[in-house]
Amino acid sequence: MTNKRLIPCLYLESGRAVTGFGQRNLFGDGDVEALAGFYSDNGADELLVFDFSSGDEEHEKAIARIREICAVSEIPVMAAGNINRMEDVKKLIYAGCAKVALNFSKQSNIELLEEMSKRFGQEKMYVCISSPEEFTENKDLIEDYAGGILALDAVQNEVEKASSMQVILHTEENHKETLMELMKQKAVGGLSGAFVSASDTDLTEFKELCRKNGIPVNISESAISWSEFKLNSDGLIPVVVQDYKTDEVLMLAYMNEEAFQTTLDSGKMTYWSRSRQELWTKGLTSGHVQYVKSLTLDCDNDTILAKVAQVGAACHTGNKTCFFKPLMKKEYDDTNPLRVFQEVYDVILDRKEHPKEGSYTNYLFDKGIDKILKKVGEECTEIVIAAKNPDKDEMKYEISDFLYHVMVLMAERGVTWEEITRELARR
Template identity: 50%
Template sequence: MEEQIKIIPCIYGEELSKAAKAYDHAGADAVSYYDTKITAETVKEIAKDIDIPLYAGGGIEDLEDVKKILYAGASKVCLGKSVLVDKEIVKKASDRFGKDQIIVSIDLDTQKDAAAFAKEMARLGAGELLLVTDKGYDGYAELIGQIKEVSGLPIMVSIPDAKEAVRVLKLTGAHDLAVASVDSFPVMELKHQCKAAGFAVNTFESSMSFDEFKLNSDGMLTVVTQDYKTNEVLMVAYMTKEAYEKTVETGVMTYYSRSRNELWTKGDTSGHYQYVKSLTIDCDRDTLLAKVEQVGNACHTGNYSCFFTDLVKKEYKDDNPMEVFQSVYDVIMDRKEHPKEGSYTNYLFEKGIDKILKKVGEEATEIVIAAKNPDVEEMKYEISDFLYHLMVLMAERGMTWDEVTKELIERK
């Protein structure tokens, strides 16, 4: 499969998280944030609500800065002026975190012998090179070719205007494109322009034609829409061929309204859009399962899901591990925010971080001891004690399960 070019918008301004989320919804492959006064707190705030990678740079001077930015949620760090001061930071960062997380920027206008510099960066462990210029790339085609040849690294180029994308890609043969436009731009529209020009990009492509589906008596396809994280069923609706193709093209759920006899992009009136994460057809090819990120509520009544009226219900144990963990964590957070007299959890919070850390350490030791005993059943109790105290520690330090699971997913 041909390697796809990533479209990476840069985010600016005071509402960084909002801008990053908007580009996530718009189909960006990653977002980039550069600030000479970059902080781990800002990176964490941006990264927590997006599903796409975050590349961060600016103000990174040493290995400790690299660690803070990556641990805060960045997928990659971009090293710039710090490399000119100490080239070994590239090797240190690459050895510690892996080359795939290290980008080195090269200013084509000012960097002397850029090809030799690129070769050295590759030797030291850079995973990708970001090329920047204020003069435009027209006079640099030959140099970029040399950089690609001697370094063997993927090349990302930065442009200030999305309108230049196709021309610059043809000129440079870049692997990735960073769009440093101050004004937002339609990412999916740009991707379709790149695709029309012959470049491989990540757009939604259906593996089956709508004509291969089995339609109902009205000539429509039934659609079951789910929350992509919780799998909660949000609604059931219908699609015509036009609605399906628009959904695939835009990445936003579009249905056909039988009452109004017209196409209906969910959210156009309410702002409660549904952004596609996946579309799956069932074994009979007559029902589509759409997993989406729901903005606001799916139901016109104001409920998150259209399915909120119980008709028959039997009590049962919900043993979904993540839901259990989240439920216990929520109780712990509630105790922290609304203290309850006699609560052991509140006792721990009152004693402070040292007491909580002591308990975590003790419970970890108990797991080790239990694991050495013939009866492994004891481990179950010790692990449960440990996880509880670990969640108290997480709550004390303001860390959530979403952050932990996101980190595990990145490592996978």
């Protein structure tokens, strides 16, 4: 049976967040990117973004904001609202949305579905229905060309009578018991709306409640049981903690079985304090939470490697990592591609912010975007010429020159390597 999903909502007007369905903005007026990140780290399976804007100018602002939301969200994003033509669907898909929901109260959207499904894929096209008639009158079209249904209360009953399609139920209902009964329905493939979107709802806790009630949901479970772990003399296992983006080692701590299970259940790194002899969730008092991305056991089953999203500093001293005291170091070249790219990019940014006399980088910034673009074009042509040469060294030099000038362009236009790598990963 397919796992049922919890899908919080974000609501936009003119690209800014507005309240709705119990949503509270924890991160300041309009900071939907931070709210999207919060949902990603706290048990949500997907994210639903409604565009309530009016007029083309406001709509363009909303699409730009949705692009920013997709850039920070690590869960799939579905866009709905204010979709009127093929171009709207195209822009939302290109912005990074995994799915787009067409409002079937609009005849123009009904007419769009088949063509959009054939162009972008059935799995990307959802339909939003608000009455049983919108489904029954278009049943064959929806079943043939939609990947799923986003529906309001009670509509799922009509869908279940006539079809095997799954419904994402968008509801204002707030009571856990009622929501649990809705989730048990065969047609309901997921839940959205008031309860799921409220910032004080603990989605991991609700998922555990669903699991206990026999409802299949996406929860973290260990592929290897605790009984197979090799523990130290204190009954603990050491945990090496890395930043999931950079692989930087952040800290070393220990877990007992309760800490391990709490980590799985909560999605937040939880350890056993040897000094205090108690369980502690990292960041519970400081706010420097570690959201679990992966847990891996080593070859001897006696050490865990945790990759986490670190909020703030990992070390109690305020340092990003606990490992900051040099003991010895031999000189070597760090050729890790992403680290090298980031270091060069950081130097370029520093030149931009703190100009240095005689710097070629500052010369390019002073000449402006047209000069930078001209150099990027020239270096690209040099690569093409070098590629015809049997000596690969020449090509190596030209690609290096090209990448440098591209990074100057990135710095000039405010594009980061993280944005580039995230886009590549998404593709």
